[in-house]
Amino acid sequence: MSNSAKMSAKQRIEALVDENSFVEIGGLITKRNTDFNMQQKAVPADGVITGYGVIDSNLVYVYSQDVTAMGGSVGEMHAKKIAGLYEMAVKAGAPVIELIDCAGIRVQEAFDALAGFGEIYMAKVKASGIIPQISAVLGSCGGGVAVASKLSDITLMDAENGKLFVNSPNAVLGNREEKCDTASAKFQAEAGNADIVCDSEGEVLSKIRELIGLLPANAGASAEEETADDMNRMLDGFDAYKTDAAEALTQIADENRFIQLKETYGPEMVVGLMKLDGATVGAIANSKEGVLSTAGCKKAEQFVYFCDSFGIPVITLTNVKEYASSMEEEKTISQAVADMMYAFASADIPKINVITGEAYGSAYVAMNSKHVGADLVLALDSAKVGVMDATVAAQVMCQDEIAKEADTKSALEEKAKEFEALQNGAEGAARRGYVDNVIEGTSVRKHLIYALQMFGMR
Known part of the structure; x- marks a missing residue:
């Protein structure tokens, strides 16, 4: 024009x-x-x-x-x-x-x-x-x-x-x-x-x-509507979208309609609005980079406060391994992560987290984990949850023991497998109560809708 x-x-x-x-x-x-x-x-x-x-x-x-x-x-x-x-x-x-x-x-x-x-x-x-x-x-x-x-x-x-x-x-x-x-x-x-x-x-x-x-008309109103989309619709091939957060949210949403906000600002984080079984929800997800950046955390923080103001429940798709690393990030990242975590922890709306990929260290904790106030945490059966990658953990814990073995590579792999079974898998986190349910990727949509129904949001 x-x-x-x-x-x-x-x-x-x-x-x-x-x-x-x-x-x-x-x-x-x-x-x-x-x-x-x-x-x-x-x-x-x-x-x-x-x-x-x-x-x-x-x-x-x-x-x-x-x-x-x-x-x-x-x-x-x-x-x-x-x-x-x-x-x-x-x-x-x-x-x-x-x-x-x-x-x-x-x-x-x-x-x-x-x-x-x-x-x-x-x-x-x-x-x-x-x-x-x-x-x-x-x-x-x-x-x-x-x-x-x-x-x-x-x-x-x-x-x-x-x-x-x-x-x-x-x-x-x-x-x-x-x-x-x-x-x-x-x-x-x-x-x-x-x-x-x-x-x-x-x-x-x-x-x-x-x-x-x-959007709801005001802070005291809801924004529910009828939808023809099946609440039990299965997401065939959902695992393929784990590294494409915007597409993953589009697949989950009613009629595959997801409005992304601030797409080119802090692209390490994806935020936006959509409907689930006719109820409006805010969505936040880590992008394929799997890092928390200053801009991405600020974007998430502002969005959580917005959703909290209007009673819009928030779902998060967590796939994060570390913090962004650069001279500029080092000046601001700790404050940005703290501010985002505070927003999650202080929000009174229903907060549902789905761990879709890797969730490691304090970056995982800050990303709407149960430890900072998530009301319900789901994890895909293929998800990894823990302090760090299992191979890295095995190297840190068992360095001397592995060095004594003739086949150090096999020894490292064995120790990493043991660590993952005990401390890094979704089931291990579920046994400790940090994950409420381990699910298949195809059923993410219906489990999110069930959760919203449980919280009285639909």
Whole structure:
């Protein structure tokens, strides 16, 4: 979609909500400021259309900034309309969707515009954890508007026209030589600031509709629906997906629909939303690298807090051997792991862990293990659970004994086999109560659904 094909502010709302369902609020409100001859400038609706409608019969509140009215810039009344919309949405217990296309602060209104930013920030903070907030960056989203977008729960970007930045790319120190487009969807997604990137604004709006179907209307509501997918559907060949976390979660999900968030940020961890037997769940999984990284842990931590706020149960697929190792990681990894572990341990939602591959050392403990609060832990019959790889453990424990043998290789293999049988297998962990059930990969979906039913989430 080219710039010339961009929708108008009203068209975006009409494409988002169900047909003929949108009701505008405050359409006659306009600017009050008269400084710099502002009274001579027409600013319809003060540059932002606000109101409510429904998406698949779910009530939503929406605002859409009008780039044709002073660039959709934020002035006093513009901000009051947005803050007022949030107040209504909180009272009604319904999500707010922000369609952002904004030139930033309205300089002519100076102090009043700055106060308006504060009103928007405060409204979003008060609504945090009470109603879902979704931001869609469809045009420019710079400076203080970019800050506001990060107070939302989920931020989407149109890859072609969306620009998200605090400082203009030309003003970023050190960027004169590289000339990197730091406002682009690619850059901001890799930085963790854009949760979902779409190829067009139409695709963004479609994805928002899908998200509304997954998310509860508010912190006290559920998001259950009927599904035609068989709860007992077997996952043939599931073991082949153990190293492809996103595909594994897609196979588990109702109708194989899994929405991944922050895909290119901290790719060592996969997070996202899906349905299981019609109930919304949050999913977190280690990717094929099998390591905990700073970015991956931060991503998981933020997602757990989000799910906890809205009563969304969390499932984890654990396949982790170690921590990421580099000079930069060494500065941050311990804090990031601790913060993620704290999020898991303190969350009051049902937490179900499935050990799908290798689960070693304190990295395994931090990854939603029973030791830090998982309510139910399942393990595939092929999983490895323990302090470290069995061969490495045998070398550490039996080095002198192995050295005395004529065939050291066979001796090492024998000791490793003994260690694995006693301390590294899924059954060994189950005998000690650290795993609640050992299952086959084909039955993961139904066991997760049984667990959700047990916890009263379905």
